[in-house]
């Protein structure tokens with residue numbers, strides 16, 4: 001890698017960290033980068049890693065700094081975090097890592113920080129063992145903000161260390177094969193031809209687990225719509241709802257459309273996909289076009305206000321993939337742990353309750369509603385559904401082997417919650 005090219009990648013990673021600090025989501029910040037292929041993959045590895053370890057890196061570096069950071073030097077702090085992340089996990093020789101990140105002070109026009117970067121990184125290398133040992137001993141919250149660690153520990157006292165470890169690890173790539181276009185065996189062969197091994201799973205014939213990291217657009221048949229990227233846990237929604245041709249199906253919170261597409265691949269042919277965000281709904285349209293899937297009507301609307309979008313004809317099945325805290329997908333969205341606040345939990349619980357109450361009357365008697373979140377907090381999941389069942393005598397929980405709370409990392413999947421409810425007479 002030439003230095004000009006390397007600097008461009010490093011600068012991109014800095015920009016992503018600054019955008020996230022300013023409130024942008026990591027996905028949106030990554031989407032704005034003008035990088036492709038391997039360069040994008042390196043910038044992504046750096047930015048995701050430094051965000052995943054942001055709290056640890058802060059703890060690790062604070063004894064090496066003489067004063068706290070000034071707000072306007074967030075860019076130097078980003079450089080330091082990225083450098084430390086690369087020193088901790090990268091393959092390049094330490095001297096090259098230190099040199100390159102020190103040189104970046106000139107690229108961001110903060111030449112004064114050259115000495116500081118140099119001193120801190122070299123001291124880290126000299127005292128590495130002691131510093132890392134102290135970090136392991138002191139970090140009781142395992143790289144999570146205190147409030148979130150406390151809630152997760154309270155909800156899962158036994159499983160907390162595994163949850164934290166899963167949140168702190170890189171997520172594998174899950175593929176969903178569009179079996180309308182290609183067989184799984186043929187797709188595995190196409191992957192093998194590129195030296196990629198994908199594992200099948202025992203709960204579904206169309207899901208494959210790929211441990212290598214590959215830019216999605218370089219997956220075989222991506223443009224032809226043979227394959228989608230979707231975590232294994234998210235792929236279970238369509239399996240549980242099991243749509244049939246001719247059924248009227250509502251996907252109430254559809255964007256960006258992973259589950260909408262899966263429902264159509266699985267046999268749905270009469271589907272209304274709603275999302276309150278018109279911008280995000282555009283991504284559903286693009287996905288359906290890429291996969292050449294038909295039978296969905298897309299509408300930007302508040303799903304909790306059916307009088308604005310419902311023609312009064314009850315649905316056979318409803319998927320409510322509710323907005324949530326995303327505490328089950330921290331490993332894929334490391335910015336979540338930095339952005340979430342305790343008040344977000346109450347807000348999510350209230351919005352989920354509002355959606356459940358508003359959508360239940362739209363379901364026909366004998367119909368089914370699948371409630372889903374990518375959260376692991378009981379307030380949004382088991383407690384939310386227990387409250388709903390207590391308020392609605394005509395709602396009954398249906399047992400299904402894939403429903404309940406799944407914790408992050410279990411089966412190499414994201415944390416997810418599913419409850420399948422049936423409407424009784």
Ligand SMILES: C[S@@+](CC[C@H](N)C(=O)[O-])C[C@H]1O[C@@H](n2cnc3c(N)ncnc32)[C@H](O)[C@@H]1O
Pocket residue numbers: 234252253254255256257258259260274275276277280301302303304321322323324355
């Ligand atoms: C968890 S995401 C859905 C993911 C999607 N089902 C998929 O598989 O790709 C939640 C979505 O709900 C949307 N949303 C939030 N509140 C809503 C509401 N009141 N009505 C409709 N959509 C809403 C958000 O814009 C967001 O796109």
